[in-house]
Amino acid sequence: MVKHESFKTCDQSGFCKRNRAHADRVNALGSAWNSPYQLDPKSILFSKGQLQGTILKTLSGGGEAVRLPVTISFQQSGTARVTVDEEKRRKGEVELLNSSKARKERYNEAEAWAIVGGLDGSKTAALSPEKEEGVTKVLYGPSNSFEAVVRHSPFGVEFKRDGETHVRLNERSLLNVEHWRPKIEREAKEPREGQEISAEAAEDESTWWAESFGGNTDTKPKGPESVGLDISFPGYEHVFGIPEHAGPLSLKETRGAKGGYSEPYRLFNSDVFEYEMDSPMTLYGAIPFMQAHRKDSTVGVFWLNAAETWIDILKTKVSSNPLGLGIGGRIDTQTHWISEGGLLDVFVFLGPTPKKVIQDYTALTGYSQLPQQFAIAYHQCRWNYVTDEDVKDVDRKFDKYDIPYDVIWLDIEYTDGKKYFTWDSHNFPDPIGMQKQLDQRERKLVIIIDPHIKNEAGYHIVDELKSMGFAAKNKDGDHYEGWCWPGSSYWVDSFNPAAREWWKKIFKYENFKGTASNTFLWNDMNEPSVFNGPDISFPRDNIQYGGWEHRDLHNINGMTFVNATYEALLERKKGEIRRPFVLTRSYYAGSQRLGAVWTGDNQANWEHLATSIPMCLVNGIAGFPFCGADVGGFFGNPSKELLTRWYQAGAFYPFFRAHAHIDTRRREPYLAGQPYQQIITQALRLRYQLLPAWYTAFHEASIDGSPIIRPNYYMHPSDEKGFAIDDQLYLGSTGLLAKPVVTEGAESVDIHISDDEPYYDYWDYTIHIGKGTKTLAAPLDTIPLLMQGGHIIPRRDRPRRSSGLMRWDPFTLVVVLDTVGNAEGTLYLDDGETFDYQSGAFIHRKFSYDRESASLVSSDLATKGSKTAAYLKKMGKVRVGKVIVVGAPSQWAGKKEVKVLEDGGKPGTAELTYHAAHDGKAAWAVVRDPKVAIGVGWRIEFA
Secondary structure, eight states: OOOGGSSOGGGGHHHHHHHHHHHHHHHHGGGOOSSSSOOGGGGGGEETEEEEEEEEOOOOSSSEEEEEEEEEEEESOEEEEEEEEOOHHHHHHOOGGGGOOSSSSSOHHHHHOOOOOOOBSSSSSOSSSEEEEEEEEESSGGOEEEEEETTTTTTEEEETTTTTTEEEEEETSSOOOOOOOOOOOOOOOOOOOOOOTTOOOOOOOOOHHHHHHHHTTEEEOOOOOOEEEEEEETTTTEEEOOOOOOOOOOOOOOOSSSTSSSSOOOOOOOOOOOOOSSEEEEESSEOOOOEEETTTEEEEEEEEOOOOOOEEEEEEEEOOOOTTTOOOEEEEEEEEEEEESSOOOEEEEEOOOOOHHHHHHHHHHHHOOOGGGGSSSSSETTTTSSSSSHHHHHHHHHHTTTOOOOOEEEEESSSSTTTTTTTTTTSOOOOHHHHHHTTTTTEEEEEEEESSSEETTTOHHHHHHTTTTOOOOOTTTOOOOEHHHHHEEEETTTTHHHHHHHHHHHHSTTSTTTOOTEEEEEOOSSSTOTTTTTSSOOOTTTBBBOOHHHHHHHHHHHHHHHHHHHHHHHTTTTTTOOOOOOOSSSTTTTGTTTTEEEEOOSSSSSSHHHHHHHHHHHHHHHTTOOOEEEEESBOOOOHHHHHHHHHHHHSSSSSSSEEOOOOOOOOGGGSTTTHHHHHHHHHHHHHTTTTTHHHHHHHHHHHHOOOSSEEEHHHHHOGGGGGTOOOOOETTTEEEEEEOOOSTTEEEEOOOOOHHHHEEETOOEEEEOOOOOEEEEEOOOEEEEEEEEEEEEEOSSSOOOSGGGGGTEEEEEEHHHHSSSSSEEEEEOOOOSSGGGGGOOOOEEEEEEEEETTTTEEEOOOOOOHHHHHHHHTTTTTTEEEEETTTGHHHHHGEEEEEEEESSSSSSSEEEEEEBBTTTBOOEEEEEEEETTTTTTEEEEEO
């Protein structure tokens, strides 16, 4: 069970408690509350798509108003950005306590890590010709159909699309920027007996200057500096996003409503041991990006802040009936965002579709990495494979039992005494020989390297880390020493560019002996996890590179470490440029550019299996779609039924890895016994069969940020009954709809269909037509999987031992006809290894079947580059081996062949076999060996 005492609640977090109390005070006073924040109209300047001004914060005790510079930027993409700073801190006109070595400014470098594009200023944004006292209006976005209404007093911004308000900032007047003030020693005064405490009572100063938790005291040399803001979504009942939490896709209320939570959602990357289900408790990652969705409309906000953040959610019913009878009306979702420090920096996206909101967000933070192909195949891991002979034996047994896999992993025990960049010479005397055996089947090895470096005399890595000054520092500027797996440890400060350059050198093959070109990396514990630290992490007053306190940038820490490792893998050997693969546990907005993520230390039970699906769906819509969960559960021993069902679900994780704790029983697939072994193998072979569809979905994610697995609301934004559904998923743009079994003993599942297209069972082509709930048989050997009409799904059907061995195999195209009789789909293909695709070395085809012409056509979607011709020549003999048409017209019943025309070739024919519809199953036809190459244009005529 999770140790709750190790992690703060809002009430134990001074700034969260203060901001929640502020919200309560404002709500209690209602219209009597006077917000102290006003935008000075004399300060407003609009130029080149940017509005600048100064917010004046009036102090209740009198004195000079606090000046808060505000910038509202309008991007060419239609995104708007509101940034609020604090003038005195920015200018350094403040004094820090305790002779602190920390920077005086509010942290302003989150953008440098999270943002990589999308900031081009709007060339068409303009002040509205409509004038209104106390308001400044800016028109922007496509055809200037968006409008930002900036209220001066109290300060607030209303964002409209096509004249309708979709997002409001500071509607409830919860804006709170804790300004710098000198520390004044005050005498504590207790209220007299019977005296009421006014709603305007003085603020709680008890945690302004120091705060204790779990035996650690956090000095606060800058004093209170939190930022808080309410963001409202009028007319929106559902909000999604803000991973990472173990809960449903549609976020719950957090103020004690029935069925909701009493704690806010927390974003503070932490090593949470045996985390619990259905909770707003923080986990390993933090992406402060939220979408609000209603029928046919999606909007979003991105809260660019790397400090600890809490988010309250309230949903209120607003009646449209003037008598208040509750008839009609709408649901408004009101959120309250609170961060410990840094800038108040909010991006607003007005959609109007889920796809557009996510595209605009990922245009800012970057698209998902296009990984090597092996990375999207199956990974076999446990803590730990104990020797190199153990690894080779597991490898041989997968072959013996004809079970495909691509990667085997080594946890921390491969090292010499938990010293990274070393090997245990007794248990792993020949790591190169081990990797040579793996390479015979084009398999890979992933090894773990964490950011904590063992403090042991004579260990060259720690000696260099300290002597070069690359270790993280404590508040006094000395090397910070904490406790993790090796015992006493130091931590790499990967914010330091010089430290990252040093990190690159360590990974070179000549320095990291025993590694090879098929060795890749796993960065764990990078929150950072510190066993004896507050919240199991760094003290917040530690000093990182650049003089920033750790509190300011905590949630970015893990991303900086993965970034260092990613860059190191690019430079292991001169001239050897392959796409890196790095798995991370800790992440932030932008981490998607660097690799994969998993949901951490889950448990071998049905609840964790069920929750893994919404957790990865949330990651996908938050821009980091390369997500998976430990198949089988990390802690504990799953039953054979649970293990089998988990493999079936894992076949639909973008990142597909089995992993287990050191104290669990061995559970490689070949140990499961029959029938479980065969059923697990079938699930793995399904994954490999669909690798072309998966790789195409990964490519789509890498160019426009699309989720790889997609929730119902994303695919069907008009279907209100499907908005909260989070136990079924679509694979990319393929039309494949999966509903993994996640309950013990289930023999069937209910799946929701949102449209009127025919859905065909993947296995036997049973037809399901009509919106609503359909019951699918789901005995243990069956994965509930449907194909939506209107799609063409690329597959490779030959079973192989690894994905690399499939390189020259023929493709199968599954043409699934819609109600009209049409279908289309795409295939993306490259070498699955290098960056040559950036120079045109790839195949990108569109397949279209048209009912009227009764023809299937392959057309080119690729853009040519310097390496296009060579790649197409290399792939010239890779062909389409089979075409399956599901929902085939009855007119084909007597046909025996089809005409085939390949660009530049002679017309030919191919055999057609027709299978009539029966017993609720669709008619289907097979074209065998049409003798057309996958990389060129061609046409198959069925008329």
